[in-house]
Amino acid sequence: QSHPEHLISKVRVNTQAVLKRAQHIQGQKIPKKQWQAAWLLKAVTCIDLTTLAGDDTPSNVHRLCMKAIQPIRYDLLKKIDMHSKGITTAAVCVYPSRVADAVTSLKAANSSLPVASVATGFPAGQTPLKTRLEEVRMAVADGATEIDIVINRTLALTGQWEAMYDEICSFREACGDAHMKTILAIGELGTFTNVYKASLVAMMAGSDFIKTSTGKEAVNATYSVAIVMVRAIRDYFLRTGHKVGFKPAGGIRTAQESLLWLTLIKEELGNDWLCPLLFRLGASSLLADIERQIYHHVTGQYAAYHELPMA
Numbered sequence: 001q002s003h004p005e006h007l008i009s010k011v012r013v014n015t016q017a018v019l020k021r022a023q024h025i026q027g028q029k030i031p032k033k034q035w036q037a038a039w040l041l042k043a044v045t046c047i048d049l050t051t052l053a054g055d056d057t058p059s060n061v062h063r064l065c066m067k068a069i070q071p072i073r074y075d076l077l078k079k080i081d082m083h084s085k086g087i088t089t090a091a092v093c094v095y096p097s098r099v100a101d102a103v104t105s106l107k108a109a110n111s112s113l114p115v116a117s118v119a120t121g122f123p124a125g126q127t128p129l130k131t132r133l134e135e136v137r138m139a140v141a142d143g144a145t146e147i148d149i150v151i152n153r154t155l156a157l158t159g160q161w162e163a164m165y166d167e168i169c170s171f172r173e174a175c176g177d178a179h180m181k182t183i184l185a186i187g188e189l190g191t192f193t194n195v196y197k198a199s200l201v202a203m204m205a206g207s208d209f210i211k212t213s214t215g216k217e218a219v220n221a222t223y224s225v226a227i228v229m230v231r232a233i234r235d236y237f238l239r240t241g242h243k244v245g246f247k248p249a250g251g252i253r254t255a256q257e258s259l260l261w262l263t264l265i266k267e268e269l270g271n272d273w274l275c276p277l278l279f280r281l282g283a284s285s286l287l288a289d290i291e292r293q294i295y296h297h298v299t300g301q302y303a304a305y306h307e308l309p310m311a
């Protein structure tokens with residue numbers, strides 16, 4: 001692995017170019033009719049269906065898992081001949097203490113859907129390294145096969161990139177075979193340059209994905225920051241040949257937004273990234289709006305909320 005310091009010391013981000021590109025993405029025309037429905041179903045397969053709330057219980061986690069297995073009503077899929085494609089979300093994403101509940105629910109439904117757990121003192125990461133590491137190990141022991149860790153923003157804001165690299169390497173080891181997504185919490189990193197540097201450090205330390213946000217910061221997934229992160233992913237791929245995944249998360253609520261995210265990925269990283277292995281949408285309420293749009297595409301009307309089972 002190249003030494004983090006010398007690789008990132010020279011980083012400069014062209015802010016104007018990033019903002020212009022993000023503006024252009026948001027102004028893109030989105031597909032209509034069956035093309036839109038197809039892209040929305042693609043988006044569903046990339047969702048990490050998430051619940052990260054203090055009032056989470058085994059029963060709402062169970063409902064989340066059932067929704068992840070059957071995200072769009074069967075009759076709607078049947079009407080567009082998509083009922084036999086095995087459309088599920090990519091994973092479910094929960095707190096460490098809810099992992100066992102999710103594993104139990106999915107096992108009972110004979111589903112192999114992955115359980116992702118946040119860890120390392122999510123969302124702030126302001127706990128001792130020892131307990132952050134133990135949290136990763138316990139989530140994996142409970143059956144999580146994906147771990148969404150948070151970076152130590154204090155190290156980023158004080159330019160201690162080598163220390164951040166070492167910490168993320170230790171989380172990588174604690175994950176074992178579990179996939180590791182590294183949350184940059186971009187709303188707390190200050191500058192685009194810090195976002196780019198944290199992206200590189202996270203990838204050099206072995207992250208399978210880099211993820212924008214916990215969903216708990218004041219500013220979460222934005223298109224301009226995403227441009228910086230996916231450019232870092234592209235630079236890293238060109239330099240090493242290794243593909244790292246991208247996961248925007250936090251505040252992604254509408255079907256239209258999910259189409260813009262797919263456009264951004266397709267244009268910035270290419271078709272290889274348009275799959276759950278390399279692209280995830282971290283979202284708790286996005287699926288409800290996508291299902292409403294699919295309902296409208298199939299029936300011509302908008303469903304009342306009681307007609308679509310919520311997670």
Ligand SMILES: O=C[C@H](O)COP(=O)(O)O
Nearest residue numbers: 214215250251282283284
């Ligand atoms: O990682 C997932 C995020 O916490 C989900 O955020 P959200 O509830 O704004 O969709």
